[in-house]
Amino acid sequence: MRFGVLGTGHWATVTQAAALATHPSATLAGVWGRSADKAEDLGSRYGVPAYTDVDALFKEVDAVAIALPPHVQAPLAVKAAQAGKHLLLDKPLALDPAAADEVVAAADAAGVATVVFFTNRFVPSIEGFLTANAQLGGWYAAHGTMYTSIFQPGNPYAGSVWRKEHGGLWDLGPHALSVILPLLGPVVDLSAAEGPRDTAHLLLRHEGGAASTLSLTLDAAPDATSFGFAYFGEHGATTLPEWDATQVEAFGNAVNALMDAAAGRPHPCDAAFGAQVTRILAAAERARSSSTIVTV
Template identity: 55%
Template sequence: MRIGLLGTGPWAEMAYAPALSAHTELDFAGVWGRRPEAAKALADRHGGLPVYEDVDALFADVDAVAVALPPSVQAPLAVRAARAGCHLLLDKPLATDVAEGRAVVEAVERAQVASVVFFTARFQTAIEAWITEQADTGGWFTGRAEWLGSLFDGDSDSPFAASPWRREKGALWDVGPHALSVLLPVLGDVEEVTAVRGAKDTVHLVLAHTGGASSTVTLSLSAPPAASGATAEFRGRAGATVLPSSDEDGVVPALVRAGDALLAAARGGRPHPCDAAFGLRVTEVLAAAEGQLAP
């Protein structure tokens, strides 16, 4: 499968480009970026790949695209790519606007292309196996998830600290999708959400799930470094169980498996659990929470 990359920023550099280059069944066929000089530099670091100034020309030359762009840029380009017949490897969140996310899903359905949204934990082997086990076990009474980062701590040297969309949208939209990607497959869809603000960009959610369980979520990109980390827990008839740690080296192996998932969905015609429709549902839940947080 010939696949092109949209995006040239830190996430494309450290995750998407290495994963596409490492994948044995994906032919990394070209790069498009909003900054042509950055696209050329990235393409050169991966064997002198073709650089496209016209994104529609890239769509015409490949079977699929991977997108490492801000959500407000990702969504409309994903619609155009799907209409051009390209399968989609997308990043979370699918969109921060429900209408834009719905447009992606509709384009995917009309074009009958495959879609996978890269929720990191869902493609880490040990964590995905744990999620599947808990979903099969059932009988859960409550759950909780905490995704705490120190991206906005004054001493952060992360290349994402200055990301405009993260600065605007905060933890709700950056790490909120990770928490929901773990809770929803185990506890069921969200029927009701309550949201309150904490310090800085910290957000607390209470979720009522279709299966009768409830959960709490704490999200922040402003936590002190010593307090940062991610965890999830379920409690029910089977007792209590906690999210395992991933022993994988970085994010690239998980993204390679997301590429595997896209290939399987494209070949078999069966939607992946983390397809664009699931991405839209996550957007809808977070948008409902954001609506309650509006001043």
């Protein structure tokens, strides 16, 4: 499968392009970016053409891997789907549920495969944990904390405008939901509150009565970073395991998943799941601003 990378930032460079350039069953065929100079630099780094016209890139590839801000990603994903290209998308799929639904509709209409790269879901230790415990069932509570500190000198994401504007809710929230929903099920309604250092605190009620809490921030004090998920159920308590893969390896697994989906074996983390996550995050945004319980 021939891939084009849309995006020229840190994630596109060190994860997506790196994984595609070394993948045994995929070919990195070209790159496109909003900055022609950055696209040229990225193309030169991996020895592939850089395109200034995204439609010209579409003509040379079977699929696109997108590493762009969500409000830029969604309309380009629709355009790529309409051109008949399979979609390997980043999270969040969009910042607006309607835009996410447009991606789903375009992919369905074109008959192209979709995978959203919720990173944890392509790490074998974590996906194996979720699969086994979903089959076990009986989970009624979960607590997740994701406190990172990206706005520090030298951090590759410190200059990310959309992350600064939308915070941990939209950047970390998709990661958190991707490891909560498989065990506790869809979210029915939720409430949310703000905390110091742009922390978002969520209380979610799931179908069947389970409940979960999430605390998320990109701007934790440098010495107060934390990551962890705990689950509680009829069979006991457990925690999310540590990674057993690098980010590049995880993205390679997502490439495999997209090729499988194109062959008729869809992955759970498709655009429809990405749209579901977008709806939850949009509801959390409304709940946080209104101090009310919001139905998803």
